[in-house]
Amino acid sequence: xxxxxxxxxxxxxxxxxxxxxxxxxxxxxxxxxxxxxxxxxxxxxxxxxxxxxxxxxxxxxxxxxxxxxxxxxxxxxxxxxxxxxxxxxxxxxxxxxxxxxxxxxxxxxxxxxxxxxxxxxxxxxxxxxxxxxxxxxxxxxxxxxxxxxxxxxxxxxxxxxxxxxxxxxxxxxxxxxxxxxxxxxxxxxxxxxxxxxxxxxxxxxxxxxxxxxxxxxxxxxx
Amino acid sequence: xxxxxxxxxxxxxxxxxxxxxxxxxxxxxxxxxxxxxxxxxxxxxxxxxxxxxxxxxxxxxxxxxxxxxxxxxxxxxxxxxxxxxxxxxxxxxxxxxxxxxxxxxxxxxxxxxxxxxxxxxxxxxxxxxxxxxxxxxxxxxxxxxxxxxxxxxxxxxxxxxxxxxxxxxxxxxxxxxxxxxxxxxxxxxxxxxxxxxxxxxxxxx
Numbered sequence: 001x002x003x004x005x006x007x008x009x010x011x012x013x014x015x016x017x018x019x020x021x022x023x024x025x026x027x028x029x030x031x032x033x034x035x036x037x038x039x040x041x042x043x044x045x046x047x048x049x050x051x052x053x054x055x056x057x058x059x060x061x062x063x064x065x066x067x068x069x070x071x072x073x074x075x076x077x078x079x080x081x082x083x084x085x086x087x088x089x090x091x092x093x094x095x096x097x098x099x100x101x102x103x104x105x106x107x108x109x110x111x112x113x114x115x116x117x118x119x120x121x122x123x124x125x126x127x128x129x130x131x132x133x134x135x136x137x138x139x140x141x142x143x144x145x146x147x148x149x150x151x152x153x154x155x156x157x158x159x160x161x162x163x164x165x166x167x168x169x170x171x172x173x174x175x176x177x178x179x180x181x182x183x184x185x186x187x188x189x190x191x192x193x194x195x196x197x198x199x200x201x202x203x204x205x206x207x208x209x210x211x212x213x214x215x216x217x218x219x220x221x222x
Numbered sequence: 223x224x225x226x227x228x229x230x231x232x233x234x235x236x237x238x239x240x241x242x243x244x245x246x247x248x249x250x251x252x253x254x255x256x257x258x259x260x261x262x263x264x265x266x267x268x269x270x271x272x273x274x275x276x277x278x279x280x281x282x283x284x285x286x287x288x289x290x291x292x293x294x295x296x297x298x299x300x301x302x303x304x305x306x307x308x309x310x311x312x313x314x315x316x317x318x319x320x321x322x323x324x325x326x327x328x329x330x331x332x333x334x335x336x337x338x339x340x341x342x343x344x345x346x347x348x349x350x351x352x353x354x355x356x357x358x359x360x361x362x363x364x365x366x367x368x369x370x371x372x373x374x375x376x377x378x379x380x381x382x383x384x385x386x387x388x389x390x391x392x393x394x395x396x397x398x399x400x401x402x403x404x405x406x407x408x409x410x411x412x413x414x415x416x417x418x419x420x421x422x423x424x425x426x427x
Contacts, residue, residue, distance in 0.1 A: 111385055205377050
């Protein structure tokens with residue numbers, strides 16, 4: 001649910017983060033709920049509903065998608081955790097699971113899918129390539145999808161076994177159950193791309209995509 | 223040695239360079255100017271009839287002195303015979319060869335890939351655009367030896383440019399279903415499509 005009545009920039013925040021007038025209403029409501037002592041029960045009910053019916057948006061690009069399919073199939077069956085319905089449509093999904101390496105050519109695609117998903121939304125980065133670029137430390141590959149979209153859970157492995165992905169999903173459940181409906185911070189929506197076009201500062205992106213592994217002797221000037 | 227080589231020599235004379243026999247495969251070097259004639263002859267002459275163009279690719283050797291090579295893999299399906307035709311290009315000179323799309327329609331995307339990865343221009347190609355990298359990609363030609371593995375720009379700049387590409391812009395109008403709806407489109411969009419304008423990257427501050 002999005003209630004963007006009027007947006008104003010938050011001092012000291014990056015222009016990507018904006019708050020709404022709805023925040024004052026949230027503050028008032030959360031004050032009231034806390035006074036009545038029903039904030040925790042409401043959070044519990046809402047978070048349990050959200051955590052136990054996560055609709056995944058699979059974004060499978062490589063071998064991790066095979067393990068993802070195994071996770072969805074009958075032996076591991078993530079429907080047990082309320083992920084019965086795979087959305088294949090960003091507008092009807094809660095969690096984006098990026099399974100596989102992401103080339104730069106797909107970067108605007110995953111970004112658009114993420115922008116189209118309604119709040120609240122979460123992202124699982126499945127496998128080494130999605131999380132860090134993995135062995136593909138080259139000109140064509142995004143060095144970690146966290147440079148494109150915010151990531152909640154990283155699942156390591158190459159590819160991770162279905163148990164690994166299920167553990168990641170359970171960790172996400174844990175994270176969701178710790179959220180509070182009355183926390184205005186969490187409501188702040190990530191705005192669609194502006195002219196700058198980056199989710200974090202350029203220095204940060206360069207730092208987390210530093211060379212590693214076999215390509216440690218490869219420099220941009222060589 | 224493939225008998226086509228001798229037949230080529232008698233027909234084209236000095237346009238045919240050296241020929242090698244490598245583990246049962248025949249490689250024949252052809253002068254760049256006569257490539258199209260040679261290829262047409264190989265395709266149409268009875269007794270040779272290389273009807274199938276398996277692949278077009280290019281090679282750049284680590285030895286900087288050696289020229290770039292454009293490689294054509296030909297196969298005569300009914301005779302089960304293969305022939306590899308190579309054209310040498312000076313890496314510092316003009317990287318242009320004639321397109322063979324007029325002979326084998328399947329060469330279209332193969333030549334686009336060679337253009338994308340090596341920067342070799344195929345004159346006469348109907349639609350020479352990048353095919354693997356996006357069209358506004360400006361770091362160079364990735365499979366050339368002077369191209370650094372991680373690209374020329376910083377990772378942040380690469381991410382910025384990638385996020386600014388328009389996913390639809392990689393397709394020609396014919397490839398998009400929008401082509402069917404062309405007449406119903408607004409005038410400004412029609413104009414944009416007619417001029418072939420594609421995704422543009424905004425200048426960073």
